[in-house]
Amino acid sequence: MRLATWNVNSLRSRIDRVEAFLQRHDVDVLALQETKAREDQLPLMGLQALGYDVAVAGVNQWNGVAVVSRVGLDDVEVGFPGMPPYGDPAAPEARAIAATCGGVRVWSLYVPNGRKPDDPHYVYKLDWLAHLREAARPWLEGPELALVGDWNICPTDDDVFDPAQFKNSTHVTPPERAAFQGFLDDGYAEVTREHAPGYTYWDYYRQRFERDRGLKIDFVLANPRLAGRVTGAFIDRDERAGQGASDHAPVLVDLAD
DNA sequence: ATGGTAGAGTGTCTA
Numbered sequence: 001m002r003l004a005t006w007n008v009n010s011l012r013s014r015i016d017r018v019e020a021f022l023q024r025h026d027v028d029v030l031a032l033q034e035t036k037a038r039e040d041q042l043p044l045m046g047l048q049a050l051g052y053d054v055a056v057a058g059v060n061q062w063n064g065v066a067v068v069s070r071v072g073l074d075d076v077e078v079g080f081p082g083m084p085p086y087g088d089p090a091a092p093e094a095r096a097i098a099a100t101c102g103g104v105r106v107w108s109l110y111v112p113n114g115r116k117p118d119d120p121h122y123v124y125k126l127d128w129l130a131h132l133r134e135a136a137r138p139w140l141e142g143p144e145l146a147l148v149g150d151w152n153i154c155p156t157d158d159d160v161f162d163p164a165q166f167k168n169s170t171h172v173t174p175p176e177r178a179a180f181q182g183f184l185d186d187g188y189a190e191v192t193r194e195h196a197p198g199y200t201y202w203d204y205y206r207q208r209f210e211r212d213r214g215l216k217i218d219f220v221l222a223n224p225r226l227a228g229r230v231t232g233a234f235i236d237r238d239e240r241a242g243q244g245a246s247d248h249a250p251v252l253v254d255l256a257d
Numbered sequence: 258a259t260g261g262t263a264g265a266g267t268g269t270c271t272a
Contacts, residue, residue: 009272010264034272036265061265062272113272152272205261205272247263247272 001102001255004030005148005218006239007110007201007248011035011042013067014246018068019046021239025252028071029101031108033150035064057094064094065142065149071102078109080135084127095128104226104255105139109149110226114170122170125152129179133186140187144226147188150201150248151219153180155190159216161199161208171217188221192251195233201248202240209240218251229255 004027008014011032020029035042038058047054053073056066067073077098097108103166109132132147139145153176157163163167164171184190199214209216220232232254240249 013264034264062270115271203261204263 001028001257002026002252003028003106003146003148003220003255004250004252005033005108005150005220005250006030006250007033007150007218008247009034009036009121009246009248011044011064012037012202014244015044015046017239017244017246019050021236022047022050022052022068025236025250029104029106030068030105030250032068033064033108033110034062035066036061037064049151055097055099057097059094060224064112065097065103065108067097067099067101069099069101069106069107072100074100075105078130082131082135084124084131089155093123096132102141102254105143105145105173107145107147107149109147109151111150111152113152113187114176117170117173118169125170126175126179129176129182133182134182136188137186140223142223142225144229145223146226147183148219148251151180152217153177154215154217155180155219159199161213161215164202171215173224183221187224189224189227190219191222191227191230191253192220192233195230196235196251198235198237199249200235200251204247207226218248220251220253226255233257 114122114125200218202209202214
């Protein structure tokens with residue numbers, strides 16, 4: 001079974017690339033972030049024609065998450081227990097969606113960006129992560145489960161192209177890194193790094209991709225039962241190249257049958 | 258400190 005996660009930065013503007021990506025890599029389950037579309041804006045007939053079912057949590061022009069699966073899509077759940085809301089109740093931010101796909105519980109997560117350490121969004125980010133950690137702790141002992149997506153955290157300085165430049169920025173502050181480490185302390189395993197070193201995100205401007213000046217912020221955290229099934233991982237850097245690319249590359253994980 | 262690019266949608270906001 002092959003699982004992938006991708007911050008697609010608008011599903012509507014990227015649908016051709018998404019379909020080609022699924023076929024090129026024979027992907028079974030794809031978690032998407034920053035879909036930037038409501039459900040009524042997404043017929044997605046092409047994906048269905050390819051044999052995939054889709055669950056979306058749509059929202060506003062910035063956020064939105066989805067799970068795309070051709071191995072079943074059961075028990076879809078939007079948001080996690082205790083997830084703190086933010087902003088306009090009429091346009092809630094959907095940052096988490098779960099579905100059980102081929103027996104694996106997959107959470108597609110779009111962790112709040114934080115904007116700046118002195119911004120209220122930064123407080124919201126840490127609060128959101130704390131509540132996710134609480135919700136996720138009981139899932140460690142359960143059936144196979146993955147927390148995948150755009151974590152908007154660089155866990156180490158190696159995950160930043162220029163740590164000095166990011167000194168007073170979000171993604172690298174000690175509280176954010178501690179929040180990420182908390183999941184590992186609880187027993188989740190980040191299963192991509194050992195197989196797939198390198199960045200997963202490159203800003204659009206200043207030719208950051210061409211110069212490989214990026215960040216590693218997209219991760220797959222597996223509970224113990226799932227971690228034991230991981231055989232490899234891969235960052236599809238080619239998908240970040242050329243016209244019409246998302247600013248994130250997809251991250252893939254292979255699971256033993 | 259600012260600005261560079263891209264995507265949502267026409268005003269800026271977000272990343």
